[in-house]
Amino acid sequence: MGCPSGKRGYFSEGEVQEALIRSQIGFARPAVNYYRCDDCGDYHLTSQGERHPLLDEPDTRDRIKREQWEQEWHNRFK
Numbered sequence: 001m002g003c004p005s006g007k008r009g010y011f012s013e014g015e016v017q018e019a020l021i022r023s024q025i026g027f028a029r030p031a032v033n034y035y036r037c038d039d040c041g042d043y044h045l046t047s048q049g050e051r052h053p054l055l056d057e058p059d060t061r062d063r064i065k066r067e068q069w070e071q072e073w074h075n076r077f078k
């Protein structure tokens, strides 16, 4: 398997949403959305285009903030 785009594929929408949120937590230039790929049929993250509404839901924002804070805390003791 593998996609001609070279991007990592996610089998389910739940999985790619999780990856999208994790990307917001951990990356300086995070992904903002995802799409269904015509070539491989999986979902891929993208850092271009519209911001996915999921990211602006209060629950998601709280989670991102909380986990970023936790990550900073860990980094302090590395």
Ligand SMILES: [Zn+2]
Binding pocket: 003, 004, 005, 009, 037, 038, 039, 040, 041, 042, 044
């Ligand atoms: Zn693909």
